[in-house]
Amino acid sequence: MGFRRRRCHRLIALGFGAALLAATTDAAVPAEAVAIAPSTMVRIGTVDARFQSYNIEMVEVTGGRFWKPYGPTINEEGGRSSPYAYRPPIDLTNLKLRRLAAALGPAYMRVSGTWANGVYFADTDHPLPVPPPSGFNGVLTRQQWHDVVDFAKIVDAKLVTSFAVSAGARDVNGAWNADQARRLISYTRGIGGRIAAAEFMNEPDLAGMGGVPSDYNASAYGRDFATFHAFIKWDDPSIMVLGPGLSGEVATAPEFAAATKPGIDAFSYHHYDMLSERCSGHANPHTALSEERLARTDRAFAFQRALRDRFAPGKPIWLTETAEAACGGDRYATTFRDTFRYLDQLGRLAKAGVQVVMHNTLAASDYGLLDQATLTPRPNYWGALLWRKLMGSTVLNAGRPRDSALHVYAHCLRDVSGGVAVLAINTDRGTTHALRVPDVSLRYTLDAPQLQDATVQLNGERLALKAHDALPAIDGHATAAGVVTFAPATITFLAMPAARNAACR
DSSP: OOHHHHHHHHHTTTGGGGGGGOOOOSSSSOOEEEOOOGGGGGEEEEOOOTTTEEEOOOHEEEEOEOOOOOOOSSETTTTOOEEEEEEOOOTTTTTHHHHHTTTTOEEEEESSGGGGGGGEOOOOOOOOOOOOOOTTTTTEEEHHHHHHHHHHHHEEEEEEOOOOOGGGGOOOOOOOOOOHHHHHHHHHHHTOOOEEEESSSGGGGGGGGTTSOOOOOOHHHHHHHHHHHHHHHHHHSSSSEEEEESSOTTTTTTHHHTTTTTOSSEEEEEEEBBOGGGGGGGOOGTTTTTTHHHHHHHHHHHHHHHHHHHHHHTTTTEEEEEOOOOOOGGGGGGHHHHHHHHHHHHHHEEEEEEEEEEEOOSSTTTTTBBTTOHHHHHHHHHHHHHHHHHEEEEEOOSSOOOOOOOOEEEEETTTTTTTTEEEEEEEEEOOOEEEEESSEEEEEEEEEESTSSSEEEEEEEEEEOOOGGOOOOOOEEEEEEEEEETTTTEEEEEETTOOOOGGOO
């Protein structure tokens, strides 16, 4: 059997079928179409198999006051505007939630956040303390944590967490003690679970927000971190120690990074492009696709990488909390407009060598991948699902500098030997861009009639769950070799299973 015939049979088996013969690119071909060479793209690194991950905030597990989703106005309480509202505990036994989360696996699931700093683990089946014991601001029950462990197993997620560090977890001298951490780890083991990685606390540079004394500083953190590190290495050395997990590019960052000197297994940090309006931020949605806004990911990473190189050289870097905007996300975090940031950030950070990126959140407030009330997938969820389906852990050099509105990233095609996946993001809202692609491909294009739409289309068909909350088929359109065009404000994945890239075998 000749080469052409063998290749044709392979493409049919992979889903191209007879439609390949009729596939065409768009009629309008820009003159500046740049050629890419998937078969010879060079491997530039790898990312963790669970690279794309997510957070479930501790306050979601326990129930409590969290960032209130936007309505016509932010909630009114006592005659003043409040950014918070009580939310009941998330139902981690919900079959729809489990199905949607499992489709993103394998992943890491971080159960942490500001509220985790002051939560009391009630290691008992007897009646719970009401209110929480002195020095704590919430209660985590055995059953709630049992549901977390079960959920992680079912959706193929490895657990990441942090521990209580508020006044109730400290001795008379203000030093941290490991009792609460020991109880949580022991209970997790006892029910057949495992904590894969842990930060000592959530955002030590903002400790005052989580029940820790407002004057807590890097010196106190260093003292406590040394205790924490020694405890983990004695109690369960299989748990990766992450740190310092700072809120951003703060002036005290070098002091906190230096305070992890007993040693970390991975350098962690948090990054948000800005604050949401809940925290007096003033994001302009019309600049969301601009290079200045998207490049903030690069600037934040450069700041954190310099700290890693100085204080933990050679350690992998994890971004353990990120989203469109801190404090629950802006109003457009629920729309297609933010999917450009979401996928471009994954592309940039994978290329830069970041091993894990944890989106905040899976299903809480406006930055959730799912609507917290209905669990309806938002545009970012569909973008995450396509990344999970197509982008493998080997990162390739796409051979095109990011010098225009067309951002191009490439990985080995997931689970296809020799295959290549290309992500092409056209952030230009008025101009079509193009690539010259030497091989046939399956095309997956996300777009929406308006950037502010809360739904998204795949190859012209609206993405939505089917009956009984089943996921729809995620099929690509067979596309012939040649010039492939990308309409304004669109996101396209190209899957090339027959690329025969040696780095992907």
